[in-house]
Amino acid sequence: MSLQRDPENLEGKTLHRFMDFKDKRILEVGCGEGRLTWKYAGVSSLTLGLDPDHPALRIARADCPPDLRERVHLTGASARHIPLANETFDIAVLAWSL
Amino acid sequence: MVHALSEIHRVLKPGGILLDLRALEDSWPVEIVSSAGWQVSGRLEALPGMMEDDEAANQAMREVESGGWFIQTRVEEFPYFYYWDAPSEMKEFTEADWEGLEKFSEEVFRKTASLWASANADARVRMRVRMHIASWQKA
Numbered sequence: 001m002s003l004q005r006d007p008e009n010l011e012g013k014t015l016h017r018f019m020d021f022k023d024k025r026i027l028e029v030g031c032g033e034g035r036l037t038w039k040y041a042g043v044s045s046l047t048l049g050l051d052p053d054h055p056a057l058r059i060a061r062a063d064c065p066p067d068l069r070e071r072v073h074l075t076g077a078s079a080r081h082i083p084l085a086n087e088t089f090d091i092a093v094l095a096w097s098l
Numbered sequence: 099m100v101h102a103l104s105e106i107h108r109v110l111k112p113g114g115i116l117l118d119l120r121a122l123e124d125s126w127p128v129e130i131v132s133s134a135g136w137q138v139s140g141r142l143e144a145l146p147g148m149m150e151d152d153e154a155a156n157q158a159m160r161e162v163e164s165g166g167w168f169i170q171t172r173v174e175e176f177p178y179f180y181y182w183d184a185p186s187e188m189k190e191f192t193e194a195d196w197e198g199l200e201k202f203s204e205e206v207f208r209k210t211a212s213l214w215a216s217a218n219a220d221a222r223v224r225m226r227v228r229m230h231i232a233s234w235q236k237a
Contacts, residue, residue, distance in 0.1 A: 002183035003191055011119075011229065014176045018231055019117060027109060029102070036119070079102035084109050092106045093117045 005035075012039040024090040029079045034060035034072075036095045041072045048089075052078040099158040107167045107236060116168055116234040118159065121178065123148040126200060127226045128188070128210050131181075132218035139213045140206030142192070142225065148199050159234070168234035178227040185210045185223050 006012075021040040031037050031049030033056045041047040047068075051057055054076050064072055077083055106116055125141040162168050182188040185207060192202040214221050 002181075002187055004181040006178050007181060008179065010176055011178055014174070014229075014231060015117075015119070018172065018174065019115065019233060027106070029106065079105055082105045082109050086108055087111045087114075088109050089114060090111055091115045091117060092110055093119065094106070095119050096121060 009039075011036070015040060019091065021091065025088065026091045026093060027082075027084075027089040028093040028095060029082075030095055031060060031074065032056045032095075034063060034074070036093070037072065038063075038065055038068065040093075041068050044071060047072045048084075049074045050077045050079065050082065052076060099154060100161050103158060103162045103167070107162070110236045112236060114236045115171075116236070118155075118230070118232045118234065120155065120230055122175070122228045122230050123152045123200075124228050126228065128202070128206060129224050129226060130210065130213045130217050130221055131224050132221035134218050136224075137213065139210040139223075140203075142206070143201040143203055145198055145201060159232075163234075166237050169237050171233045171235050173230070173232040176229050176231065178229045179224045180227065181222050181224045183222055185214050188223050188225070 022043045023045045026040070026044045026047045028037055028047065028049045031051050032053065034049060037047060037049050037060070049060065049072065057074050057076055060074050064074075075083070110116065123144045125144050127138045128140050128142060129136045129138050163170060182191065189202050189207050192200060210223055214223055
């Protein structure tokens with residue numbers, strides 16, 4: 001199958017035009033396989049991806065670009081109970097998950 | 099959904115931003131695209147369950163806004179494209195991966211296949227998804 005998703009990267013371009021991720025602490029709720037995460041995590045100071053879907057997280061961990069491994073952390077959790085302290089993040093991203 | 103938004107509100111710093119990025123359920127256009135341009139061959143059929151999910155998401159955001167948790171600061175829409183080399187590949191994908199979400203009807207498939215067959219040799223088929231992006235500041 002020859003499926004291509006967003007080859008123009010309109011999603012990534014819109015995201016960066018919309019929001020400045022530079023040096024921010026970012027929480028992504030519903031990060032799945034990390035498809036969107038890799039588009040902004042490189043400029044963040046720290047990115048935490050949450051998803052209750054463990055098979056998707058395994059793929060995300062395997063696919064995480066080497067240069068992002070120090071600043072991206074992936075955790076199996078649901079948005080209903082975020083296992084984190086109060087007032088920790090500058091930006092929360094709900095990516096295709098609300 | 100509102101409980102999840104309250105959790106997000108809790109972990110955001112004062113003045114932090116919630117970004118809501120999602121596809122809006124709609125009858126997404128199917129297009130034939132080639133070096134000569136593009137044309138619409140029809141539309142997918144949005145199935146009721148997904149339309150209800152959209153409304154539930156919008157309702158949740160209205161609730162947190164009226165509750166004073168977040169203030170919307172910006173909202174836009176943009177297109178997101180899925181491309182296939184041939185209509186049959188798109189049909190195979192929608193039937194396997196989008197059952198219950200969007201339906202590629204036989205009538206639209208036939209029209210798409212016909213337009214694709216008569217288009218330039220480099221013609222592909224694509225679907226135009228309507229995307230929503232909004233930023234909400236923690237109040």
